Amino acid sequence: MALAAEVRAFLIESCSVTGGHIGAGLGVVELSIALHHVFETPQDQVVWDVGHQGYPHKVLTGRADRMDTLRQEDGLSGFLKRAESDYDAFGAGHAATSISAAYGMAVGRDMRGEDFKVVAxxxxxxxxxxxxxxxxxxxxASDSDFIVVLNDNEMSIAPNVGAMHKYLTSVQRNPIYNRVRSAIGDIADNAPGMLHDAGKLLRRWEESVKSFLTPGVLFEELGFRYFGPIDGHDLKQLNETFKAVREMKGPRLIHVITQKGKGFPAGEHVEKWHALPPGHDPTTGKQLKAATGNANYTTVFGKGLVELMAENDRIAVITAAMPSGTGTGGAAKQFPSRFFDVGIAEGHAVTMAAGMATRGVRPVVAIYSTFLQRGYDSIVHDVAIQHLPVTFCMDRAGLVGEDGETHAGLYDIAYMLAIPSMTVTAPRSGTELLGLLRSAMAHEAGPFAIRYPRDNSPDVVSAIAEIPAVPYGTWEVVRSGTEFAILAVGTMVNQSLAAADLLAAEGMNVTVVNCRYLKPYDALTLDAILATHRHVLVVEEGTVVNGFGAYMASVISSREPGVRVTAHGVPDRIVYAAPRARQLALCGLDAAGIADKVRSLHGSEAVAG
Ligand SMILES: Cc1ncc(C[n+]2csc(CCOP(=O)(O)OP(=O)(O)O)c2C)c(N)n1
Known part of the structure; x- marks a missing residue:
């Protein structure tokens, strides 16, 4: 227990400096110790899910002295990463991958005749x-030697939802069952003579009927031997159970009850302590330096959405386990009957929205760009092919800073542009985000996607009542120049304007266009640009492969083949954790990088010409 206390104290202290996902890790300190104690790691493969609860695991596997680099450039990842340690059996960041990955390892082990244990x-x-x-x-359904540990803390990021959650909590926390259980335990442990023997008998009986009284029956029906529920903070019980179960064969599941955020001095975990910013008070969780600047896009979206829902009672909101992360908590409070948290189920969220849209509801699906990747088939098959008016609000689009490569939203432009009936948009500001949201609600002909970044809005945003829709399929020329035009997407509009200022100081007069509709594009404005410019640079905060630049290159080559088009986006490589501004600079997507790109193209053109 001393080790557990030491690990907790260490994590609370180190995370108060670095920030990070402190809540989940504090809940699994004893679980991590027991797993590493009983299993022969790293030979036995221990596969954590999501990875945000991996901090104690990192500390126990030789990375304590690097915890001060957590979530920083070239530092320890905030999740799990095979390249970081032999003990990280599988990379993680997105939820619910552990069982599939670990089962694959068990299958691989058996195919190759190896001998080790696998735990998800x-x-x-x-x-x-x-x-x-x-x-x-x-x-x-297999007879594989395979163990699942269910870490049940009743929390997702927000309190958990859904029927499975109800099932898990209803029986095992049933007071009658628990009273009977502890009475049996008392008799078996403390009663003298015959009563003691009777208690032992009762305990055996309790074991045999337990599967009817605990959630075990469901897992047993699915082919797993069920053990639990056990107290995930009782090291002795964890060690004993793991030791016994380790030696068995076949699929088995151990149900462990833990408390998220255990030991955090500010008290029991609440949703906001899921993740904390760098530089917070370890006793209260409060940020030491107050955040500055305008509201972030998430907040702007959440507020505007509530206002729009008040205007239009057909609007409903769907989130996949992220009410606060997506800014939809306000909608949940004000319009609970039109708010749906479906749990970590992005594909279901999208198909459910499609179903709602067939009944005249206007669903707004608020899911981070990176997690919406899970829903891609549903977007194509259930929404787009049927031209259903579902609005996708994709927060965290682009580079996301310290959350790193698993959470980066770099592919949504490419994957949304590829879908025929999809309207694809990106606002340059919070005001434009709400204008586009209004446009989306007016668009009945098919799905509508809006992508916005993990950043503050560059402007102060008024009530949505004062914000008009952004005319469908239009661009905005924000700076007029000659010869060289930048077609900029979303966050890149202001960076391109700043680049244009740098270039103007050198005597180059560059046009900048806000391409807020990526699809359909503004053919009138594009043709005007093509008529008066010789080179177009397309700048976007998304993968350069198959992005808006690639799309424009194909469009322009057929409309005006004499104009040179260059795509400038996130290069075709993985971008690791670093502050967002730094990531943008590394990708050449800040003002200096864009200006450099223009200069180099201009120079090469002069030479070529
Ligand atoms: C596909 C996907 N959707 C959403 C998230 C965001 N997310 C990170 S942790 C988390 C909650 C996970 O809850 P649980 O599995 O119970 O783990 P705990 O945090 O309680 O340890 C969510 C929704 C994610 N990582 N991946």
Whole structure:
């Protein structure tokens, strides 16, 4: 227990400086110790889910002295990463991958005749995800030597939702069952003579009927031997159970009850302590330096959405386990009957929205760009092919800073542009975000996607009542120049304007266009640009492969083949954690980088010409 206390104190202190996902890790300190104690890691493969609860695991596997670099450039990842340690059996960041990945390892082990144990850990929130069921369903039908640990803390980021959650909590926390259980325990442990023997008998009986009284029956039906629920903060019980279960064969599941945020001095975990910023008070969780600047896009969106929902009672909101992260908590409070948290189930969220849209509802699906990747087939098959008016609000589009490569929203432009009936947009400001949201609500003909970054809005945003829709399919020329035009997307508009200022000081007069509609594009404005410019640079905060630049290159080559087009976006490589501004600079997507790009193209043109 001394080790557990030491790890907790260390994490609370080090995270108060670096920031990070402190809540989940504090809940699994004993669990991490027991896993490493009983299993022969790293030979036995221990596969954590999501990875945000991996901090104690990092500390216990030789990385304590690097915890001060957590989530920083060239530092320790905030999640798990195979390249970081032999003990990180599988990379993580998105939820509900552990069972499938670990089962794959067990299958690989057996194919190659190797001998080691495989353990997947999954949270109760992630167990609500379809991927987790797919893994259980597949693994449970096998006779593989395979262990799942269910880390049940009743929390996703927000309090967990859904029928599975109700199922897990209803029986095991049933007061009658628990009273009977502890009475049996008392008799077995403390009663003298015959009563003691009777208590032992009762305990055996209790074991045999337990599966009817605990959530075990569901897992047993899925092909897993069920053990638990056990106290995830009782090291002795954890060690004993793991030791016994380790030696068995076949699929088995250990249900562990933990408390998220355990030991955090500010008291029991609440949603806001899921992740904390760098430089917070370790006793209260409060940020020491107050945040400055305008409201961020998430807040602007959340507020505007509530106002729009007040105007139009057909609007409903769907989030996949991220009410606060997506800014939809206000909608949940004000319009609970039109707010749906479906759990970590992005594909379901999208198809459910499609169903709602067939009944005249106007669903707004608020999911981070990176997590919406999970819903891609639903977007194509259920929404787009049927031209259903579902609005996708994709927060965290682009580079996301310290959350790093697993959470970067770099692919949504490419994946949304590829879909025929999809309107694809990106605002340059908070005001334009709300204008586009209004446009989306007016667009009945098919789906509408809006992408916005993890950043503050560059402007102060008024009430949505004062913000008009952004005329459908239009661009805005924000600076007029000659010869060289920058077609800029979203966040890149202001960076391009700043680049244009730098270039103007050198005597180059560059046009900058705000391409807020990526699809449909503004053909009138584009033709005007092509008639008066010789070179177009397309700048976007998304992968350069198959992005807006690639799209414009194909459009322009057929409209005006004499104009040179260059795509400038996030290069075709993984961009690792660093502050967002630094990531932008590394990708050449800040003002200096864009100006450099223009200079180099201009120079090469002069030479070529
Ligand atoms: C596909 C996906 N959707 C959403 C998230 C955001 N997210 C990170 S942790 C988390 C909650 C996970 O809850 P649980 O599995 O119970 O783990 P705990 O935090 O309780 O340890 C969510 C929704 C994610 N990482 N991946």
């Amino acid at each position: 850990i999954i949270g109760d929130g992630s167990l609500g995800s379809g991927l987790a069921y797919e893994g259980l369903n597949n693994a449970g």
